[in-house]
Amino acid sequence: MGFSLLIRSIFLTLLFSLVQSRSYTSPPNIKLPGDSLTLSVTDFGATGDGINYDTSAIQSTIDACNRHYTSSSSICRVTFPSGNYLTAKLHLRSGVVLDVTESAVILGGPRIEDYPAETSSEWYVVVANNATDVGITGGGAIDGQGSKFVVRFDEKKNVMVSWNQTGACLGDECRPRLVGFVDSRNAEIWNITLREPAYWCLDIVRCENTSVHDVSILGDFNTPNNDGIDIEDSNNTVITRCHIDTGDDAICPKTYTGPLYNLTATDSWIRTKSSAIKLGSASWFDFKGLVFDNITIFESHRGLGMQIRDGGNVSDITFSNINISTRYYDPSWWGRAEPIYITTCPRDSSAKEGSISNLLFVNITINSENGVFLSGSPNGLLSDIKFKNMNITLRRWSNYSAGLVDYRPGCQGLVNHSATTGIIMEHVNGFSVENVNLNWSDDDDLNSAWNVPLQFRPSTVNNVSFVGFNSRLLHKFV
Known part of the structure; x- marks a missing residue:
């Protein structure tokens, strides 16, 4: 076994062991x-x-x-x-x-x-x-x-x-x-x-x-x-x-009648007109101890998503070594090409608000028409979210109105934020960035479509840490 393969094997073993140490039942052994x-x-x-x-x-x-x-x-x-x-x-x-x-x-x-x-x-x-x-x-x-x-x-x-x-x-x-x-x-x-x-x-x-x-x-x-x-x-x-x-949706964990523990998805290729990986929107019970590693998401409508709408909680989820390309297809499908889409909000007036905590995104490469969307709710906060070793490139592939964010199902529907944003955050307590590069294409009018690297309000976002965050413009060479 080569040195790089040995290191990768050790990393995956440690990663899987870490998740299992948090879990309630033993791993599959079919x-x-x-x-x-x-x-x-x-x-x-x-x-x-x-x-x-x-x-x-x-x-x-x-x-x-x-x-x-x-x-x-x-x-x-x-x-x-x-x-x-x-x-x-x-x-x-x-x-x-x-x-x-x-x-x-x-x-x-x-x-x-x-x-x-x-x-x-x-x-x-x-x-x-x-x-x-x-x-x-x-x-x-x-x-x-x-x-x-x-x-x-x-x-x-x-x-x-x-x-x-x-x-x-x-x-x-x-x-x-x-x-x-x-x-x-x-x-x-x-x-x-x-x-x-x-x-x-x-x-x-x-x-x-x-x-x-x-x-x-x-x-x-x-x-x-x-x-x-x-x-x-x-x-x-x-x-x-x-x-x-x-x-x-390509890989879609749901909780209708009980919790979901210990799901591992690795070494796979995905293309979809909806979400490549999505937790929910059926989410009445908890999700805990999930690992997604070494996955290619190709030209999908949405990349990594969570739609927590029914009161269940999400914790201890790892996304690692993932290549994501997302593009916008059509408004009849949920999504606006978000590469990462993490949301909690009640499905309707009778639903509870679930929370999402302890998410790790590490070694992620993104090429997308839209930015990252992290949206909790007043009683369903996102907490302890970490982005590490990520490269995000925003580039226009199709022709659609900039700045629209898709909250569906429930919530607010489609909301116009005026401009495409690298990372939008709301109702977040604990977000850390380590070695993240945000790259902007100059294919379009920067003043109207691509001019907001980060968007959040201190009234709803707390405990934010940026170490090694870089935002730069990629010039088109002819």
Whole structure:
């Protein structure tokens, strides 16, 4: 191992150990029991022709594998040979690994009758519910056929089908998720492509010990609610070496019914028309002990975000070794190209104000059309935030009005601050800067768009420290 790699390995080990020392539960250690049996879906009658539904054959294979696991405590693989396997909702059982081979595709059905008459939150193409020792792998793909849910294609934001007219659900988000792990333990998803979800792609709900690695998530860039990975009320989750290219939030921890601890995401590439990493906006309970390291965020609408709207608190979060480029796409999507967006405010008059504390941003490189936005609320302060070893370059890529800040959802909506600001702060107690360079492009009129490096009022911002903060103009060379 080279010296630089050794130093990096030591750094990551110390960083992970530090976070775990603050946490409540042990880190993930996914080691599924050894394989002892492989069953092919074609032996149970699946055709793989992409026209006829193979749901019954696939589910029968899964159930047979589960019976083997129950009797032997050994993992059983359900293998998909070359083909396109059209299916309605599938239930992944304990002790079963779906082995979708490289030339095989599981196709989610596009009809409402493909998803049983349950609540819309239980609509998935593949779901493991109350399962243990489960996995998905094989090098192939699971495809939600999301294009079949588009009512009207739009270059800015597609209009999607809504099944609320049937009375099955409310609102415009009545579409099936692609893959879900719900109330499950010891789940592993690796070497698989998840593509074209109609709604959220990979949903991890109230789970313990989940590993997601070497996964490609390919959504439609113009489809709303096309989230990459949503982690809800789950502990001990590791995401690494993933490629996420999608229309909505890429990695999105949420707390609906309980706290979320010990999430680590590393070595990944992200492009999205919304937030690359976002805590919230569902935030009724606490987030604690999260690490995001060695991540590239490419031309996304927003970079690192927190939308704390429901009274939960955030603490002990580290963002390290991250390259961020953000650009403005369209006002129909939340965000104005903010590379870092940290906010607390009540969702509505009945919501509580949560707090955010102890955030570390270290070794961050930013190229953006907008500045950093740090906005607490009177009873939901941001505290103990540190920026260390950061390079921020502000440069215009698109044509939009300068100075708009997006507080949505809730809060104040879009607010005009007149000029693009390098760092905006409000309701902050404890902000320190160490070795931060703020670079300004002179591509535009400096007097109207790019002339405010820092903006804060002492009445709402306290305990600020700047050591090695530099602001300079980058001249364009022809």
